[in-house]
Amino acid sequence: MQAFLISTGVVALGEMGDKTQLLALLLAARFKRPWPIMAGILVATLANHAAAGWLGAGIAAWLGPQLLRWVIGLSFIAMAAWMLVPDEADEAPGGTGRFGVFGTTVVAFFLAEMGDKTQIATVALAARYASLxxxxxxxxxxxxxxNVPAVLLGDRVAKKVPMRLVHAIAAAIFGVLGVATLLGVGGTP
Incomplete structure (x- = not known):
């Protein structure tokens, strides 16, 4: 029970203001369908954190902290640039592409969690406690x-804030995260 409670608390607190919370808000604002988004977050997190428990430490050790920092930092900057590219879904609210809301959420969250502090925390907690x-x-x-509150809030934000502004803010945040990661600011790997 201790492993469960500590893991819950550490990640819930660590996730506040994190990029995946921003992603939850953006997905909710874009698709306006909270239930498939929340289900997608659940599935992606289960898959990602299970993999982190088994493979995360090995991958981080293989890449080494310097290469890992560059991969993560450049990924953030690429995400910032990508956020500025308008796509058809922004013009047609509710558009989901070929994966649908659920599939898009699963893929986006799984990838966003790669190298994230909560994934790294999962690796450390799995190493500390016997019960994976x-x-x-x-x-x-x-x-x-x-993330559930961010999803539920996202639909309200979408009704009041233009998506172009949301994308610009998200791009700025991802850009700052990328530069901070490359500079080694904030204890990022």
């Missing part, structure tokens, strides 16, 4: 505690 299931369940619940 308790750690993965706890970190997943922590993600849901942090």
């Amino acid at each position: 299931a308790a750690v993965v369940a706890g970190t997943t619940l922590g993600m849901m505690i942090a």
Whole structure:
């Protein structure tokens, strides 16, 4: 029970203001369908955190902290640039592309969690506690505690704020995260 409770608390707190919380807000604003988004977050987090428990430490050790920092930093900057590219879904509210809302959310969240502090926390917690299931369940619940309110708020934000502005703000945040990561600011790997 201790592994579950500590994992839940650490991730719920660590996720506040994180890029995946921003992603939850953006997905909700874009698609305006909270239930498939929340289900997608759940599935992506379970898959990502289970993989983190088994593989994360090995991958981080293989890449090394310097290469990992560059990969993550450049990925953030690429995401910032991508956020500025308008797409058809922005012009037609509710457009989901070929994966649908659920599939888009699963893929986006899974990828956004790669190298994220909550994924790294999951690796560390899995190394600390014998019960991988308790750690993965706890970190997943922590993600849901942090991101469900963002999903529910996102639809309200979408009705009042133009998507172009939301994308510009998101791009700025991802750009700052990328530069900070490359500079080693904030304890990023």
